[in-house]
Amino acid sequence: MDNTVMQSYDWWPSPAKLNLFLHILGRYENGYHQLQTLFQILDRGDELAFELVSSNDITLSPSIPGVNDEDNLIIKAAKLLREHCGINRGVNIFLRKNLPMGGGIGGGSSNAATVLVALNALWNCKLDTSELAALGLKLGADVPIFVEGHTSFAGGVGEAITATELNEQWYLVVNPGIHVGTADIFRESSLPRNTPAIEWDNYTFDATHNDCQTIVCDRHPEVALLLQWLLQFAPSRMTGTGACVFAIFSDEISARRVLDTLPGKWTGFVAKGVNTSPLLQKLKP
Ligand SMILES: C[C@@](CO)(OP(=O)(O)O)[C@H](O)COP(=O)(O)OP(=O)(O)OC[C@H]1O[C@@H](n2ccc(N)nc2=O)[C@H](O)[C@@H]1O
Ligand SMILES: Nc1ncnc2c1ncn2[C@@H]1O[C@H](COP(=O)(O)OP(=O)(O)O)[C@@H](O)[C@H]1O
Secondary structure, eight states: OOHHHHHHSOOEEEEEEEEEEEEEEEEOTTSOEEEEEEEEEEEEEEEEEEEEESSSOEEEESOOTTSOGGGOHHHHHHHHHHHHHTOOOEEEEEEEOOSOTTSSSOHHHHHHHHHHHHHHHHTTOOOOHHHHHHHHHTTOTTHHHHHHTBOEEEETTTTEEEEOOOOOOEEEEEEOSOOOOHHHHHHOTTSOOOOOOOOGGGOOSTTOOBTTHHHHHHHOHHHHHHHHHHHTTSOEEEOTTSSOEEEEESSHHHHHHHHHTOOTTSEEEEEEEESBOHHHHHHOO
């Protein structure tokens, strides 16, 4: 794709998230896990653009290497919305993929949410946020939070959302270069599944943890090394089911200073934690 053509598109943000903590309370009969987590939305992410076409085709360019288009959450979300709303049109979708995949920062889920929110507007579907979130849940447990677009506590499988306001903090997010499959971690028999429920009002970072972290560190010593390295500088924790690890700073300069000394084998980025998603900001007139 010609760069000048790409630049002329109206790009929609698809932000990343962090799980500031992740507690596993139990397991439902369908095998899904009952969670408590705090989704922190970040100001950094992927971007998507949409070109409406009169044919019925839904295309994505560029495709994501290693992900078949029919399995791509972007295409799946567009098809789901089109079917749900009885739309007889197609769309060419363009992607700027900036986020590492399978790192626990929600890139795929966020992409799906951005497609639902953007095409709801562009196809004039007129679904409200809760209808869109319910559609999103069919694509993944993390999609509703990105549709709702607020930093939130979540219970259930991740869909029972309570928006919250956190103090603005800066995060250094580091990718150890390892892909951790969410389903693989949840299949582990030694995964702790009995953390007691907490009241959202009682949340502090220090009093919480990530129940997946020990297993991922045991399986992937590189994640343990990364965590140990970051802990020299700031409170740090793995996000989601891994493998990215984040460190928390009160200001951007301190976060960037540590990023500058990051060993070359790892890649990272600095992002601001935001209470309202950049996707929601775009929808505002
Ligand atoms: C646990 C989290 C925390 O953010 O992990 P990350 O994927 O971000 O690392 C997410 O909620 C994941 O959400 P998402 O990645 O959308 O998961 P899904 O596609 O719905 O599920 C992938 C697989 O994970 C397992 N799964 C997922 C969510 C959940 N509450 N219990 C589960 O047991 C199921 O085996 C499911 O087949
Ligand atoms: N648009 C997409 N972006 C990223 N991953 C996708 C997408 N569509 C499908 N996937 C699949 O979902 C998996 C998890 O991706 P991602 O959402 O980035 O990670 P996580 O759930 O760990 O935060 C990927 O490894 C990939 O196989």
